[in-house]
Amino acid sequence: MTPSRCLLPRTRLLTWPALALALVLAGCASPKHKAPVEDRGNAPRASAPAPAAGPTGSSSAAGTGSAAPEAAAKPPPPGIENAGKPGYYTVKPGDTLTRVALENGQGWRDIARWNGLENPNLIEVGQVLRVVPPNVDAGAVVARPVTSGQVETRPAAASAAGTPAPAAQPAQREGDEDIAFSWPASGPVIAGFDDGKSKGLSIGGKAGDAVLAAADGRVAYAGSGLRGYGNLVIVKHNNMYLTAYAHNQTLLVKEDQVVRRGQKIAEMGASDAERVQLHFEIRRQGKPVDPAKLLPAR
Numbered sequence: 001m002t003p004s005r006c007l008l009p010r011t012r013l014l015t016w017p018a019l020a021l022a023l024v025l026a027g028c029a030s031p032k033h034k035a036p037v038e039d040r041g042n043a044p045r046a047s048a049p050a051p052a053a054g055p056t057g058s059s060s061a062a063g064t065g066s067a068a069p070e071a072a073a074k075p076p077p078p079g080i081e082n083a084g085k086p087g088y089y090t091v092k093p094g095d096t097l098t099r100v101a102l103e104n105g106q107g108w109r110d111i112a113r114w115n116g117l118e119n120p121n122l123i124e125v126g127q128v129l130r131v132v133p134p135n136v137d138a139g140a141v142v143a144r145p146v147t148s149g150q151v152e153t154r155p156a157a158a159s160a161a162g163t164p165a166p167a168a169q170p171a172q173r174e175g176d177e178d179i180a181f182s183w184p185a186s187g188p189v190i191a192g193f194d195d196g197k198s199k200g201l202s203i204g205g206k207a208g209d210a211v212l213a214a215a216d217g218r219v220a221y222a223g224s225g226l227r228g229y230g231n232l233v234i235v236k237h238n239n240m241y242l243t244a245y246a247h248n249q250t251l252l253v254k255e256d257q258v259v260r261r262g263q264k265i266a267e268m269g270a271s272d273a274e275r276v277q278l279h280f281e282i283r284r285q286g287k288p289v290d291p292a293k294l295l296p297a298r
Contacts, residue, residue, distance in 0.1 A: 083128050250266060
């Protein structure tokens with residue numbers, strides 16, 4: 001009996017600590033009592049605010065940011081070295097080669113050739129074009145006043161084969177002012193010359209009426225590419241004068257064709273106009289003059 005009394009307390013001393021440890025471990029492993037632990041080593045760091053987007057939607061750098069790389073410098077327009085010189089013209093917005101030719105009393109083909117234009121439809125604002133023949137000293141050309149004196153004009157030159165002669169001639173020759181213009185249509189004048197609005201005469205009539213060349217010359221333009229003129233014929237008479245015939249319904253001549261005074265070159269119409277009419281201009285060195293001062297009295 002004695003040994004058994006001694007063993008029981010020892011067994012209880014060894015068993016209760018083990019049991020207590022087991023209970024502690026079991027409590028720690030229970031899913032109902034997780035410890036509030038934050039793994040700060042793996043916690044996400046606060047990110048810096050994204051930069052605000054600029055007007056184009058791209059992000060800008062902090063502060064003023066670096067400027068975008070500048071676009072490559074655009075080359076200067078062709079011929080810019082001649083800007084402002086006599087005999088040269090600087091292209092403005094809205095210009096076409098046809099309009100430049102009309103404003104300077106030349107044929108558009110001549111201007112294209114003098115300036116080496118491969119495509120006459122491609123001219124740019126600021127481009128400087130030569131508008132007098134290369135063999136002419138434009139600075140030496142002196143404009144004389146318009147007079148009403150009229151004598152017989154000399155026919156335009158042509159080769160033996162009937163093809164137009166080269167157009168490159170001096171800017172002014174003896175007799176260039178001496179042109180006898182005739183009326184290009186038989187209808188009444190419905191609007192007179194006004195340099196600020198109408199740069200010529202408006203002559204009434206009915207569709208299909210004959211439109212006649214006012215003097216001998218060569219057709220510098222025949223087409224509808226000049227806004228506000230409709231179907232247009234331009235005849236260059238010499239190095240001083242040209243005439244323009246606008247709003248036709250039918251054109252009867254082609255560019256570079258030689259025409260004679262009184263020859264039918266078109267039929268009256270209302271192209272790019274509110275009514276049937278012929279808009280007729282006389283231009284001296286490209287500048288509109290009053291045709292009534294150069295046409296014979298009716």
